[in-house]
Amino acid sequence: MLWLIARKELKEIFRYGVFKISVLILFVLLFISLAISYSYNQYVSTLHTKSEEESRELWDNQENKNQHSAAHYGIHLLKPKSSLALWDNGIDRYSGAAIFIEPHLRNNTMFKAVQDSPMLAKWGEFTPSYIMLYLLPLLIILITFNMVSREKEQGTYRLLRSQGVSSLKLLAGKTLAAWIIIILLIIPVFLIAGIVLGGLAFLNYKSFLLLLMYLLYAGIFIHIGVTVSTLINKSSVSIIILIGFWIFSSWVVPKITTNIVQNIYPSPLESELKRQIRDDIEENGIQRHNTTHKNTIAFTNSVLKEYNVDSLHKLPFNFNGYILQAAEDTNNLIFDKHYANLYKLYEKQMRTHEISGIVSPFTLVRQLSMGVCNTDLWTHIHFTEATDEYRKIFIKTINDDLIKSPYEPNQRFIRSKDFWKKVPKFEYELPGLQLFGQYYNTVIAMYLLWFAASLGMLLFASKKLNSKQW
């Protein structure tokens, strides 16, 4: 019986001119968004690969020079692009794509697409996820808003009930029809577009997880659409309620939440953070290049005392390298402290943002989509932390070599190409589902709860319909 009801709904829906035009528009927009994302990603990927290769090549092929001077030439580390970034570029355009590694400093990411990019990148936000998360619910509303109210308005509902059809079966059949349409739309488009643009690498567990999330999101809107259409007798009122919910969930709640979060937990300006770190280092760190600084003098004296010598020449190692590494170790603790505070602040912001998921499934799926696509804040932090770990190893490798070098204050020790190549390369892989599970368990639970609640609403609507006298 369910299939019978669903099949009739499908026949009707496929014959609506409005539906055909809407699907056509959606497909055109989807393919435009894919083309834009593809072009943008190609541009960014080429830039990334080229920049990373060139940066390492420059490092490896440096002329002979002092290790520490070489370190100051630095190296650029590029954030790899996930194959799913094509679908959802998340915060990538705002967070930056590369970090410059150098001694004494922990730099922030650079090459932020929103700051300096060609016009093409300005379109970067029009991604397939935008279509899936913003526009697909509109199509679902168009399909479901009058599914039941239309029966009541055109008078077929009494005839239906006279056939002995229970409300539950009727709603289940109609819901099934909406599901079939959405599955027929989403799955082929997702797979074909994904494979065409991302190759077979696109077919991985993450893309299927993303697909599942989009389907659940569509399901929430389907269930709410059928519920409202059942409880409201007039289709004109039903569509206003559903579009109102869509605007509230997809536009109003995210904007309000962002403002509230920024007011409760304001993010420090980048310049302010840098100033705080600089002041902390000035107060508590070691500044190798400022030999008259009180901490530098104190450290030098403590080393002399520890080794019971009266001159730096008499130390069993190169003091220049030793103090450089000591400055790194001390200052890294300061960097780590400030960045840990910053991440704690981000976490508070995100947790507060999660609360908005109680009234808006959009804010939940948006976070999950970015999480699976590795374009979220946590992936970005994972990358910046990995680069900082690498920075520590990179600098230590150079300083350790310097420590073993003869100590000649007026003569700098020189290294050649062979040494540069010995410095380990930066190896980084985007995090898997472990990070996703770690940060999104509450969001996942809330999301599943929304889905279950939407099913519950459907059951409630069927009971109301059953109990109503006609």
Next chain:
Amino acid sequence: MIEAIDLSKIFDGKTVLNNLNLKIEKGQIFCLLGANGAGKTTTINLFLGFIKADSGNAFINQLDVSKHPLETKKHLAYIPENLMLYPYLTGLENLEYFTGLARKKYSQNELHEFLLESGLQESYINKRISTYSKGMRQKVGIAVALAKDAKVLLLDEPTSGLDPKSGNEFAELLIKLSHQGIAVLMATHDLFRAKETGTHIGIMKEGYLVDTFPSENINHSELESLYINHIK
């Protein structure tokens, strides 16, 4: 086949149906006459289970409607005053859908035959309902009753608004169905059609069934006088 025992319904404190007792056997066509608000549609709705009785019982094929709401519907077909079908589907598709809901399976040819039997022109069978007249939609309703193999037919002013030719065709169909053993309860304002079609006539006034008699015992003018006297 159709039976009401002390059936009553109250809406907002007003008794709209008062202790209705009625029995319609196989092959009978019972026409309920009465002014607007007399309780005709309420009676039909109670047999359909669309509303719940405040007291008494309604039976379809010996089954209590309130206790077996889904089971009783398997045995009945219903045609309202203005039968609305799905405008984007053809007559055949509408028939296929409603018979399917009644758990009856037929081939396309069999469904085609039901529509022809109900008097629908062949050229309209595969056209969308949006192109149908009211009379044509009523014929699809009859085809549903035929295909469903209904034992009971409940009609709520089915000939209202039909042109004389369509009204006659509809009446002939009803007589044909009654000859097949279907019990028919028809609420109507049409005295002429009630006399011509019905085997029995009942007159309702303010929720009471005030009179019942076999239609063969009365001619058209007597029926008209009786009706006017009752509803004064």
